[in-house]
Amino acid sequence: MNRLPVLVSPYGPYASLALHVHDLTIRGHHTETLQAADEAEAITLMLGDHRTHRVSRLGRMYALTSLGRLDEALQIAEELVEDQARLGGPKATDAKILADTAEVLIHLGRIDDGLHYVARAMAVLDVAPRKGPRYFSAMASLAEAARGAELFELADEAMRRCIESFEFPDDLYRSAADLTHTELWAEWALRLEQVGRIEDAAALFDKTTAVLQYWIEQGIDSPLSTAILALCHAKSGRPAEALALIDEQLPKMREAGQFHEARLFHLAYGLVLRSTGEWRAARREFRAALELAVLRSQRLLFQYELAITAAQEFPGDATQAVLESLRSHVEALWQLRLDRRTMLRQAYRRVELEAERTTADLAAASDALTGLGNRRMFDRRINTVTTGGSLLLIDVDHFKDINDRYSHGVGDRVLGEIASVLRSHCRHDEVAIRFGGDEFALFLSTGEDEARQVAERIRRVIEARDWSTIVPGLTVTLSMGLAACHTGEPGRDLYDRADARLYVAKRAGRNQLAAA
Structure with missing residues (x-):
């Protein structure tokens, strides 16, 4: 499996390590990819660069998939989905990981699960920014997943x-994107040919040939593009052009271990040999391609050509019966492909309904003024705090005086500003709450020492803000009470301890943090 170049530089300070991993798998050197991933992951973990570590893991997953080690690839995919949900990140990155997981599930034969992940990726991409390298990469992964399910459209x-x-920085990236597209067209054409749609297949082969020849004329070439072009020539009745490419490249690909390209060259060579009546040699090439196939969908392509060759070499009831049986199997799979389109629509609708329910739940648990969580969300979260987490309670000092002196409108603006500061200090799995009035809570995923630092930053930001931009003479400060969760402590006890510390801060003069 060959991939588009993945622009990984936004992901971490040591991104060049992961870029090397991806470069190797793009070139088809999958065993070397695994060795490079071992080194990159060890170094990035030691340096604490978790984002680049995840990108390297993604490259490892691609290599494992290409080598047919799908169970190992799925294990990494599920880890990446879990990490992304926990650590957060751009929507396009979420979609990419979902689509990559879908592809592995589909190749494992878990079609329902795979299509559900495809639907989730599509739903995320519907609301993601539609420009830039992340969206580019996510869409490429969605295309690979859809191709795995034979959802060619x-x-x-x-x-x-x-x-x-994507605005391509140079021809290398655009040609790589077009190359992935042409490989899709070629596979689609082969499948169309199997179900008797000969004219549609021929049109796709011609379109593929035109794009590949354009890039070759631009001086950008690759073994994969040459292999696909050789296949197109063989299918389009140009055996001499196909042989010229095969003779030059096939031995090199076998020697270099680039089996993805090699099996396409074997397929093309078998087609050329069959067209001249060299049945035995043609069967040898198709078997060679079959031996190099990793995925079931690839093997079917070569088995079909073997069956046609046998029927032509040994015409008779037996070989014709084998061919007809295989054609029935191919047509059943094609019908199943059409059924998958319906399954995907249903999965997408389920994802939409889940999103609508989530949105409704969030609305019911949100404070209308600030957009933070409300008391309902607080009650839901208080008993989920575990050891290692902390609860920070916050009151706005003399808030009644602000309302009485400046108006409730000014008071609402103050609450909105405080909410923005609290939200900006929340990590992915942390939640800010407004109880009502001037009371806030922050569920932090850290222990007391780090939570204390977060609280002090918030207090200083509020104290230092130029509140006179709202109304001259306005000042705002906060009192805070912090408690870290004890092992096995009920949520109510944690709240009582934080609340007691809040009153300590108030009695001590306000504008300060009291921690247990």
Whole structure:
């Protein structure tokens, strides 16, 4: 499996390590990819660069998938989904990881699960920014997942949107994107040919040939593009052009261990040999391609060509019966492909309904003025705090005086400003709450020492803000009470301890933090 170049530089300070991993798998050197990933992951973990570590893991997953080690690839995919949910990040990155997981599930034969992940990725991409390298990469992954499920129309549309979304820094990236697109077209054409849609297949082969020849004329070439072009020539009745490419590249690909390209060259060579009646040699090439196939969908392509060759070499009832049986199997799979389109629509609708329910739940648990969580959310979260987490309670000092002196409108603006500060200090799994009035709470995922630092930063930000921009003479300060959760402590006890510390801060003169 060959991938688009993945622009990983936004992901971490040591991104060059992960870039090397991805570069190797793009070139088809999958065993070397695993060795490079071992080194990159050890170094990035030691340096604390978790984002680059995840990117390297993604490259490892691609290599494992290409090598057919799908169970190992799925384990990494599920880890990445869990990490992304816990650590957060751009929506396009969420979608990419979901789509990559979908592809592995589909290749494992877990079609329902895979299509559910495809639907989730599509829903995220519907609301993600539609420009830039992250969206480009996510759409490429969605195309690969759709292609794995033989949802060629969706894969084609995803690749089109992928290419339109990105301003390519040079021809290398654009040619790589087009190359991935042409590989999709070639596979689609082979499947169309199997179900008797000969004219549609021929049109796709011609379109693929035109794009590949354009890039070759621009001086940008690759073994994969040459392999696909050789296949197109063989399918389009140009055996001499196909042989020229095969003779030059096939031995190199076998020697270099680039089996993805090699199996396409073997397929093309078998087609050329069959067209001249060299049945035995053609069967040898198709078997060689079959031996190098990793995924079931790849093996079917070569098995079909073997069956046609046998029927032509040994015409008779037996070989014809085998061919007809295989054609029935192919047509059943094609019908199943159409059923998957319906399954995907249903999965997408389920994802939409889940999102609508989540939105409704959030609205019911949100404070209308500030957008923070409300008392309902507080009650839901208080008993989920575990050892290692902390609760910070906050009151605005003399808030009644602010309302009486400046108006309730000014008071509402103050609460909104405080809410923004609290929200900006929340990490992915942390929650800010407004009880009502001038009372706030912050659920922190850290222990007391780090929580104390967060609280002091918030207090200083509020104290230092120029509140006179709202109304001249206005000042705002906060009193805070902090408690770290004890092992096995009930939520109510944690709240009581934080509340007691809050009153300590108030009695001590306000504008300060009291911690247990």
